[in-house]
Amino acid sequence: MTELETMKAQALARIDAAGDAAALETLRVEFLGKQGSISALMKTLGKMSPEERQTEAPKIQDLRGGVADALAAKKAQLEEAELEARLAGEMLDLTLPSPAAPKGGVHPVSQVMDELAEIFADLGFSVATGPEIEDDWHNFTALNMAETHPARAMHDTFYFPDTDAEGRRMLLRTHTSPVQIRSMMAQGAPIRIIAPGRVYRSDSDATHTPMFHQVEGLVIDRDIHLGHLKWTLETFLKAFFERDDIVLRLRPSYFPFTEPSVEVDVGWQDVGGRRVLGGDGDAPGHGWMELLGSGMVNRKVIECVGLDPDEWQGFAFGVGVDRLAMLKYGMDDLRAFFDGDGRWLDHYGFSPFDQPTLSAGVGARA
Numbered sequence: 228m229t230e231l232e233t234m235k236a237q238a239l240a241r242i243d244a245a246g247d248a249a250a251l252e253t254l255r256v257e258f259l260g261k262q263g264s265i266s267a268l269m270k271t272l273g274k275m276s277p278e279e280r281q282t283e284a285p286k287i288q289d290l291r292g293g294v295a296d297a298l299a300a301k302k303a304q305l306e307e308a309e310l311e312a313r314l315a316g317e318m319l320d321l322t323l324p325s326p327a328a329p330k331g332g333v334h335p336v337s338q339v340m341d342e343l344a345e346i347f348a349d350l351g352f353s354v355a356t357g358p359e360i361e362d363d364w365h366n367f368t369a370l371n372m373a374e375t376h377p378a379r380a381m382h383d384t385f386y387f388p389d390t391d392a393e394g395r396r397m398l399l400r401t402h403t404s405p406v407q408i409r410s411m412m413a414q415g416a417p418i419r420i421i422a423p424g425r426v427y428r429s430d431s432d433a434t435h436t437p438m439f440h441q442v443e444g445l446v447i448d449r450d451i452h453l454g455h456l457k458w459t460l461e462t463f464l465k466a467f468f469e470r471d472d473i474v475l476r477l478r479p480s481y482f483p484f485t486e487p488s489v490e491v492d493v494g495w496q497d498v499g500g501r502r503v504l505g506g507d508g509d510a511p512g513h514g515w516m517e518l519l520g521s522g523m524v525n526r527k528v529i530e531c532v533g534l535d536p537d538e539w540q541g542f543a544f545g546v547g548v549d550r551l552a553m554l555k556y557g558m559d560d561l562r563a564f565f566d567g568d569g570r571w572l573d574h575y576g577f578s579p580f581d582q583p584t585l586s587a588g589v590g591a592r593a
Contacts (some may be wrong), residue, residue: 259298312586354420423441443543476508
């Protein structure tokens, strides 16, 4: 047996005896690595004469190929043995529950929107919608807002460079009141609607964002007075906060689209560092919190939509949906509503299967 044949036989025997992948890798480096014994033989071919190379090269190549094939075969054998050992030792318990699948949640704003629709539907209101990109006439002029009104200023309102067919400036609506105008012009009277939706104002802090949600209510009928407004708001807030001790205080105010106008305060008390609505604001340990604006619809607004203010009267109110959610569910920063943080939604979100109803409660949590 020649020296190369002896080297091959010894290498194959050692490869066959390798007990694991680490030992096999050590042999690969020893034989075929840059400093390996077979690699060293390959380098000697360059120093041989052409005649010697022609004779020795096939022998060295046979040695190298045989060792490489043996290493590959042994590696496959070891991997198969390892897999069989794992299969024999590991078990899958099919009785265990499957991992929880990711699930979505209902955003608190959407939940409150549903709650409002449920409450006001029970009071005979329908839900009205309108465009979020409005024109100046529907957003301001039809609501008796003067050209010099601060809300028309560029620093309060997001305007577009575009105008409509009549040359009126286009803007992102600052309230959902244009929906009231469009609804009255389209349906006439009597009418009883709420108008929830997104609105936009140039403002941003812990309690204000450039985009937020608002719901407005409108009733137009014959012989409507402030007593109807107060009863409607009391009934709505008692149902929404699910408390019978909601107490309201109406303060005179001014809005161009209502006359008379009233700010609505609600009694509250501190419970564990959290404001909880309920009780008389004048009672010991209680206070008043301004919650929403309202009033009787201005005669000029009724005339603007083509109705006779001597025949038809009505009231309107508006409140921030995000603010209602913050008060009911104990949230302290409005900006978190729009951060898109999944952890926040996991904490405050609602199950899509728990729809609010007056019989089961409008604030059912997941």
